[in-house]
Each structure stands twice: as structure tokens, then as C-alpha cells.
Amino acid sequence: MLRSKDDNAEILTDPTAFADEPRLHFALAHLRANAPVSLVDVPHYRPFWAVTKHADIIEIERNNTLWINAPRTTLVAAEAEDLDRAMVAAGTGLRSVTHMDGQRQRLVRAIGADWFRPKAMRDLKRAIDALAKQRVDEMSHATHCDFAADIAANFPLNVIMSMLGVPETDFPLMLKLTQEVFGRYDKEFQRSASHEGFLATLTDFFAYFTILTKSRRANPTDDLASAIANARIDGEYLSDMETLSYYVVIATAGHDTTSAAIAGGLRALIEHPGELERLQKYPDLMPTAVEEILRWSTPVTHFMRTATDNTEVRGVPVAAGESAYLSYVSGNHDEEVFDMPFRFDIARDPNKHLTFGHGVHFCLGAALARMEINSFLSELIPRLDAVELAGDPVLSDTIFVGGLKHLPIQYRLR
Numbered sequence: 001m002l003r004s005k006d007d008n009a010e011i012l013t014d015p016t017a018f019a020d021e022p023r024l025h026f027a028l029a030h031l032r033a034n035a036p037v038s039l040v041d042v043p044h045y046r047p048f049w050a051v052t053k054h055a056d057i058i059e060i061e062r063n064n065t066l067w068i069n070a071p072r073t074t075l076v077a078a079e080a081e082d083l084d085r086a087m088v089a090a091g092t093g094l095r096s097v098t099h100m101d102g103q104r105q106r107l108v109r110a111i112g113a114d115w116f117r118p119k120a121m122r123d124l125k126r127a128i129d130a131l132a133k134q135r136v137d138e139m140s141h142a143t144h145c146d147f148a149a150d151i152a153a154n155f156p157l158n159v160i161m162s163m164l165g166v167p168e169t170d171f172p173l174m175l176k177l178t179q180e181v182f183g184r185y186d187k188e189f190q191r192s193a194s195h196e197g198f199l200a201t202l203t204d205f206f207a208y209f210t211i212l213t214k215s216r217r218a219n220p221t222d223d224l225a226s227a228i229a230n231a232r233i234d235g236e237y238l239s240d241m242e243t244l245s246y247y248v249v250i251a252t253a254g255h256d257t258t259s260a261a262i263a264g265g266l267r268a269l270i271e272h273p274g275e276l277e278r279l280q281k282y283p284d285l286m287p288t289a290v291e292e293i294l295r296w297s298t299p300v301t302h303f304m305r306t307a308t309d310n311t312e313v314r315g316v317p318v319a320a321g322e323s324a325y326l327s328y329v330s331g332n333h334d335e336e337v338f339d340m341p342f343r344f345d346i347a348r349d350p351n352k353h354l355t356f357g358h359g360v361h362f363c364l365g366a367a368l369a370r371m372e373i374n375s376f377l378s379e380l381i382p383r384l385d386a387v388e389l390a391g392d393p394v395l396s397d398t399i400f401v402g403g404l405k406h407l408p409i410q411y412r413l414r
Helices: 007-013 015-018 021-034 054-062 080-091 102-116 119-140 148-150 155-165 169-184 195-218 224-229 242-251 254-271 273-281 283-297 367-385
Strands: 037-040 050-053 144-146 304-307 311-313 316-318 324-326 384-389 405-406 408-413
Touching: 007 021, 007 384, 015 021, 021 144, 021 304, 037 169, 050 054, 054 311, 054 324, 102 119, 102 224, 102 242, 102 367, 119 155, 119 367, 119 408, 144 148, 148 155, 148 242, 148 405, 155 169, 155 224, 155 242, 155 367, 169 195, 169 242, 169 254, 195 224, 224 242, 242 254, 254 273, 254 283, 254 367, 254 405, 273 283, 273 367, 273 384, 283 367, 367 384, 367 405, 384 405
Parallel strands: 050 324
Antiparallel strands: 037 050, 144 408, 304 324, 311 316, 384 408
């Protein structure tokens, strides 16, 4: 009989577990087999249900009226959660499209949607391909680098900041603030170990984008920042916090997750040299390779949903007001969906991974991320004459968004 509480699920509250892949995957595999819907009730966190099966995650995300984003979008400690809710109520807290539901979510999401549609992607492709070539050309001047920190972290950053209209001189600041937001549990990246340090980073983001908003409203330009600043719903601008939060989501998730996937993809190819050789021999496999890289790396570990009515998940009762943690990492390794899920297979097809979520909250920038990974690896892989690890890969401590922060490699380019 499946259990509805298993201590292995407590690992989801441990940031160090996401930097220790064998430990994490051992626990998640156990949960999928023995307690796929498990109650987690640990100190410092409000209780939640850990959902680890692909089918259950899909079903919850499809039913966006029974399961909503607010008020618990991601997992944070109860004290921080209370402070965040108080700030939102006061009109001073983060309120992005990922925190919204219903009609408001659809209207706010639509503001940036045109910038990520197929036509926009086609228009961007030449510039992204040129940037990929530039970055790989830079790699050719050396034989060693920290690929995650020196290359992967900067390529998608350049793309999204250029779309926003942020001047290139401010790219390093945007990278630093992003690393502080997503690295709030990582000693290398966090501003401080307290929630106040995280809020101080958000304050810096808000201050920067307040100035940008005023500039774009006074003098609109042809960039995404102008589209956000001047957007109106029912004739009214977005609220100040909706506007600023929109910028923050684009300026963080718009590059950090793709950087993690590019670095994770190269690591996977290095550690599976047969797949690297296969991709070099059959470059037309790049589209499926990109999907496998996205599944393999899963930079966004989860999102949460809260039940609006009494329901059940896989036969386990869930009461109205209780929250479910949707483990994308686990779903992307579900044995019932992926044949040999711990085999890295660049030709895997179908590949119904959950890396971009599902349903009405499907990642707005999915097409851009796919194109960036494809462009960069399509430039790099044919030119790789040799590549190997030059040290141990290092993953960030995280609960929400993470991936490789260091990938030392030595290589030779053609």
C-alpha cells in the first residue's frame, strides 16, 4: 500500500540536496515508487504535499481552477512567506505573472507574449547565432575555462538584456542580482543568509527598474522594457509592483535557467562521450538533443499549487487550502514516462519533459530558451576537437532554481 507520508520527502526542503544529485535522485525514486504523494511537515515550513509522479503533476497543472498559484507559488520558509504576503498586501511585494491566476494572469502574460512568439524568434535568430559564434570564437583563444561561470552565464544574459533594452554596461549588475535572487541559499551567491538579504536584492532590482520605467514612459523605444512600462489593461497601467515584478521575472528567469541548461548540457555530453560523438556525426539530432538537455538539467526544481476545494491526488485526500509541491526534477525522471530515465539519450523521442511546466503557466520564454541552446551548441559542438572535465562540477545549493555554477573544462577547438 502506498504511504501518504514518507521522511524521504523532507529532502525537498534541504538546499544542499539539489547540489548532491545521487542523494536527491535516490530519495525521489523511492518516493515515486512508495509515496508519490507525501505529506512534508518539518520545522520552519508550512506543511505541503510532495507530488513526484509525472501524470499527477500534469493533471494538477491542467486543472488551474481547482489548483491555483496564489498564495503559495514556490517553497519558502513560513516566516519569509508571512513577510512576503504582508508586503504584497501592502503593495510593496513581488507580484509577477507567476503569482497570478485567472483572467488577470492571462491579461498580464499577454503583455510580453508577442516578444516570444515564433515570428519574433525568427527575427532574433540571426542575432543569436552571431552572438553564439562570437562566444565560441572567444573560447578558441584559450584551452581552459570555467564554462558555467565564464561562458554559459553570459550568453543568454546578453540576449535577454538586449531584448529588454538594458545597456551593456549594466549586464554585470543584472547577473549579480540574479545570482543573489536564485542563490539565496548558496553561500557563494547569497547577499546574506537571512530573508532580509533576499529582500535587499529585490529592492535593488526594483530601484533599477523604477528608473527604467520612468524613462520608457517618457521616451518609449522599441524594446521589451517599453512594452512592459507602457502596457495598459482596461486603460490603466499595471500597478507599480506588477510592472516592476514583470521586469524582475524577465531579467532573472529569462537567462539564468537557460544558462544552467547550456552548462548542464555540455557536462552531460562530456560525461557521455558516445552521445557527444553521435551529435557531432549527426547534427540533425540537435533538436532532440536540446529537449534531452532540458529534461536532464531541469533548472526549475518545482512550482507549487494550492487546492481551492477538497480533492485527492492519486487517492490521497487533499483539503481545500492545502498546497502541493510539483517536483519537476522527479517528474522528469519518472520511469512510467521515460524509458531508462537515467540514460542521457540525445535522440529520445517522445520527450514529454516538465522543464517548462504545463498548462496556462507554461514558460513564456520556452521558445527563446530552446533557440539559444540550439544556437550555442550548434556552433560549439562541430568545433570541439577534444573536451574533458578539468575539475569537479559544482552545483548551487537551492530549493527553487539552480544548476551548475562551476564547470571547469579543458578543450581544443577546431
